[in-house]
Amino acid sequence: MESLEFKLDKWTFKVPKNLMYNENDCWAKIDGKLATVGITDFLQNVMSDIVFVELPKIGDKIEQFDEAGSLESIKATLDLISPVSGVIEEVNNELSNAPDLANTDPYGKGWFLKVRLTDFESDEENLIGADAYLEVIKKKAEKEQQRLKKG
């Protein structure tokens, strides 16, 4: 998986080129009518160790920008803001036993949802590519630097 990278102090934030992103630090991998959704490397770093993930149910309908679950770390609780609209086809149950997968492999085994897309043509207008998301996290990283440094 080819990625762009942004380095800040000792952290390297990876942004895979083949994914799409929203400004709430979620990614979507589009495979035809199906989207896999997760959180970015940047977000998992800022959140620190994730201890609990709450996911929606299979069959739930979601709109882009809806809350599609939540994650709790030792530092904060955050809602997952869906990057796409559709019907939840699958959820990653591995995250119940091992929520830290979202930290260790955010773009792979730490995926959150699979969504059967219903309106990707509209959704796409509100998504950004890797280059644009890299710029987003560069701005956020300076603000988050003190939070990152505090562990």
Next chain:
Amino acid sequence: MSEQKNKVAVAVCTGMDQPLATVARYAGYHVLEKLRPDTTVLLCTPALLGGVQEDIDFVKNNPALIIDGCEERCCEKIVKNSNGKIQGIINVKDVLKGHSDLQPESRVKLGPKGMKLAEIVGEIAAKRVDEILEAGKA
């Protein structure tokens, strides 16, 4: 693309055995969080041992300042083994010699004197950070 400015990697002994190791720990936090937050990065010594790549890479590519707790100099040895570029070493035991009234209470709780000693070590470390960065510009 990197947005890095010059920073000093501060590596602390993190030992469990001696009270002065706990002093070193709090001195490291004092430098990073209070005194030089913009010019230091805290290295996690156990992470170097555990093979955490971001710590290993950072210590190889940036000047390192060691804060060791005793004459065993474990942190110095660990950073050397990780190919770190050591530019400064502070030993808490040496600092204590000049401030013998500031004995920490215990390794679990430093107490006011131990915390004061940690602050003094932190201040010495902060000056050393400045010197390292200044030398790096020359």
Next chain:
Amino acid sequence: MSEKKVAIVACTGMGKALGTVARQVAYKVVEELRPEKTVLICIPSMAANVGEYKDQVKKYPSIILDGCVERCATKVISENNGTIKGRLFLPQLVKKYGLKPGARTDIGPEGEQLVAKIAEEVAGQVDSLLQ
């Protein structure tokens, strides 16, 4: 007959508050709860070949306290041929006990409660191992 004890290994990481919590738990177990039945392992000293830690880790079963996903204490003890008989992953215990530590320099009252709970859990594991 060799004396039976358990080696308590805290990650003692600097980066996160749970590194400080791990450290405090280890002290509580070794100094207060099970002083006759445990030995405290200092990972940096062990790595620097200082003291008897490498021998102790080979001799006694280990209970590991890892403070984050890197699980450094587990890796270090495995590499030093230690026998790991208990592994506590502290982020999971934050959720289990519903107690979040404060800062890494001051874990706060919830952090102190978390230390007490985890230390009791470790003490129970020590007893089970030495039965």
